[in-house]
Amino acid sequence: MAEGQTSRLELVDLQLAQANRTVLEHVDGRFRDGAITALVGANGAGKSTLIQGIMGMLRPMAGKVVCSVPKERRAWLPQQLALDLTFPMSVEELVMTGSWPSHGALKGYCARHYRRGREVMARLGISHLAHRPLGELSGGQRQRALIGRTLMQEAELLLLDEPFANVDAETVEVLMTVLHEMAADGVTIIVVLHDMEQLARLAEEVVVLHQGHARWTTAQAVLHSQPTAAESARLALGIPGVGAC
Numbered sequence: 001m002a003e004g005q006t007s008r009l010e011l012v013d014l015q016l017a018q019a020n021r022t023v024l025e026h027v028d029g030r031f032r033d034g035a036i037t038a039l040v041g042a043n044g045a046g047k048s049t050l051i052q053g054i055m056g057m058l059r060p061m062a063g064k065v066v067c068s069v070p071k072e073r074r075a076w077l078p079q080q081l082a083l084d085l086t087f088p089m090s091v092e093e094l095v096m097t098g099s100w101p102s103h104g105a106l107k108g109y110c111a112r113h114y115r116r117g118r119e120v121m122a123r124l125g126i127s128h129l130a131h132r133p134l135g136e137l138s139g140g141q142r143q144r145a146l147i148g149r150t151l152m153q154e155a156e157l158l159l160l161d162e163p164f165a166n167v168d169a170e171t172v173e174v175l176m177t178v179l180h181e182m183a184a185d186g187v188t189i190i191v192v193l194h195d196m197e198q199l200a201r202l203a204e205e206v207v208v209l210h211q212g213h214a215r216w217t218t219a220q221a222v223l224h225s226q227p228t229a230a231e232s233a234r235l236a237l238g239i240p241g242v243g244a245c
């Protein structure tokens with residue numbers, strides 16, 4: 001990180017395991033405040049494991065996660081397939097639950113909450129879906145509602161696992177815009193991506209996971225200038241090289 005830049009999330013010699021098998025080790029690095037960092041790596045490289053470690057859902061085998069963002073301002077958006085959205089709840093109700101971490105689930109909402117909920121839905125183009133049950137939404141509509149929940153939460157740290165999977169092109173554009181706006185507001189965003197075009201449009205920084213290790217680089221280095229960074233990202237993403245069959 002350049003001088004003068006700040007970070008509320010640092011990984012210090014972090015080692016994470018699944019079922020007692022080490023997945024990542026000696027992970028050292030800082031996520032810059034207000035930057036969008038892409039997390040890339042082949043299937044099984046440890047992207048979800050790292051997210052679980054950062055969110056405190058997986059206890060480190062060694063090292064630590066140093067995070068000064070309050071717990072109620074940390075948000076995680078898992079892969080869509082991991083979510084059960086069949087329970088009876090409307091889009092507006094889902095968005096409003098974003099206020100629970102700071103306000104509490106049992107206190108009820110005041111006019112300010114409803115006003116903010118309406119602003120959030122308008123920003124994401126889902127006002128017309130406010131009373132639609134979640135089970136009746138398309139993948140893109142659902143993803144907009146879930147991002148709306150994190151806006152309602154006023155998240156300062158946002159982790160997203162493949163947010164553009166199974167969503168329509170228009171939703172990709174809306175989400176890209178909102179994520180850039182959130183970063184401009186100082187939110188630290190970490191996003192698991194498999195698509196280099198999306199990486200080019202979204203991320204400034206990149207963490208490449210490969211063979212149990214993490215390497216910090218920039219999107220520019222991955223996409224243009226440094227062949228070694230591009231090569232390792234290509235390998236990590238499982239993209240065949242020139243001449244490969």
Ligand SMILES: Nc1ncnc2c1ncn2[C@@H]1O[C@H](COP(=O)(O)OP(=O)(O)OP(=O)(O)O)[C@@H](O)[C@H]1O
Nearest residue numbers: 018019023041042043044045046047048049050209
């Ligand atoms: N609950 C679990 N129990 C045992 N092993 C697990 C568990 N979750 C993940 N693993 C293993 O840990 C390793 C890292 O998995 P992880 O899900 O973090 O990878 P990933 O990079 O997110 O993969 P993908 O791109 O396929 O989502 C893999 O070898 C996986 O099989």
